[in-house]
Amino acid sequence: MSAPLSGELAQIGKSVVVKGELSGSEDLYVDGQVEGTISLKGNSLTVGPHGQVKASVEAKGVVVQGKLDGNIQASDRVELRKTATVNGDITTQRISIEEGAFLKGKVDIQGRAEAKGATTK
Amino acid sequence: MKFFRSGSGGTETAAAEPALQPTRRSSGLAELTRRWETEETLCVLDLGSTSPGNIRHFTGLGHRIYSEDLLTASTEPNLLTKDEQGSVILDSRQFLADNLVYPAAHFDVVLCWNLPDYLDESLVRPVVGRLWSVLKPGGMLLAFFHTKDAGPDSPCYRFHIVGSDALEMQRIVMRGDSRRGPASTVRPPAGDGFQLQRVFNNRHIENLFRDFASIKFFLARDNVREVLVVR
Numbered sequence: 450m451s452a453p454l455s456g457e458l459a460q461i462g463k464s465v466v467v468k469g470e471l472s473g474s475e476d477l478y479v480d481g482q483v484e485g486t487i488s489l490k491g492n493s494l495t496v497g498p499h500g501q502v503k504a505s506v507e508a509k510g511v512v513v514q515g516k517l518d519g520n521i522q523a524s525d526r527v528e529l530r531k532t533a534t535v536n537g538d539i540t541t542q543r544i545s546i547e548e549g550a551f552l553k554g555k556v557d558i559q560g561r562a563e564a565k566g567a568t569t570k
Numbered sequence: 571m572k573f574f575r576s577g578s579g580g581t582e583t584a585a586a587e588p589a590l591q592p593t594r595r596s597s598g599l600a601e602l603t604r605r606w607e608t609e610e611t612l613c614v615l616d617l618g619s620t621s622p623g624n625i626r627h628f629t630g631l632g633h634r635i636y637s638e639d640l641l642t643a644s645t646e647p648n649l650l651t652k653d654e655q656g657s658v659i660l661d662s663r664q665f666l667a668d669n670l671v672y673p674a675a676h677f678d679v680v681l682c683w684n685l686p687d688y689l690d691e692s693l694v695r696p697v698v699g700r701l702w703s704v705l706k707p708g709g710m711l712l713a714f715f716h717t718k719d720a721g722p723d724s725p726c727y728r729f730h731i732v733g734s735d736a737l738e739m740q741r742i743v744m745r746g747d748s749r750r751g752p753a754s755t756v757r758p759p760a761g762d763g764f765q766l767q768r769v770f771n772n773r774h775i776e777n778l779f780r781d782f783a784s785i786k787f788f789l790a791r792d793n794v795r796e797v798l799v800v801r
Binding site: 544546547548550551552553554555556557558 | 619620622625626628629632634635636637638639643
């Protein structure tokens with residue numbers, strides 16, 4: 450599967466390993482390894498099929514195709530695709546989980562105001 | 571032997587699926603439904619395989635749902651150890667260090683489904699003890715137990731809520747996915763699924779849940795006892 454095409458998209462490829470704090474104001478596609486925290490308050494994170502993320506994530510939208518260990522706080526939407534493995538709690542306004550996805554953790558659906566508040570704490 | 575009967579009812583989700591799964595009526599579920607349809611913001615723990623339908627069901631009602639697949643977690647190879655006699659067992663302390671890690675009295679409802687029948691013997695009592703502690707006083711737990719008439723090869727199912735008293739059943743097929751624990755259990759899964767480990771009788775079940783305040787049995791027509799216990 451290829452990375453989504455977008456004018457404002459940063460990519461972390463399969464062979465890249467990042468440790469530390471990631472923040473930004475553009476969408477991020479991670480197909481490598483990230484350990485730490487990811488903060489993209491008005492933008493989206495996509496964890497690609499080869500992506501392995503060990504981080505707490507704050508973003509507008511989060512799509513997981515690979516593995517994510519850590520809590521997700523999304524002000525808009527979370528999508529777990531069929532190959533996703535997520536170990537952590539999810540707080541979001543909307544969620545979509547494909548058959549076959551694996552989740553160990555909590556799902557907490559919050560209203561618009563609550564979800565926005567959660568990502569701006 | 572056919573273990574579960576196919577039935578009608580609660581087929582909204584089933585009708586939307588490409589392949590129809592069998593469904594069954596559940597008296598225990600019906601009793602729980604009355605609770606989660608009348609109370610707000612419950613904390614629910616689903617111990618089956620991740621079910622998008624169940625997550626959608628509970629979040630749609632405004633509840634918080636926790637998903638944890640204990641059966642798959644029990645296949646982690648690092649749990650293998652030996653007892654004093656040298657027999658291979660699963661390390662229940664390690665298992666409880668890695669799983670069911672929640673504050674005391676956190677959940678209003680625990681959905682065990684058929685977990686106790688398929689979980690390794692060394693984990694059953696420790697897990698039930700932990701479930702007692704994470705349930706709130708007055709919290710309810712639903713579990714299914716086979717009767718001996720079900721036969722030793724009864725397939726392991728995951729359960730999706732499709733109505734107030736209806737469950738869609740999907741046979742569990744082990745994935746060869748190392749991220750979720752290779753299939754190297756003490757008693758290896760039968761074929762591509764989990765193997766029935768034992769058959770509890772009523773006395774065993776009462777003994778298993780002896781620390782709980784009350785226990786209610788529902789004998790179904792498909793060789794299953796449904797058990798609803800209250801802490």
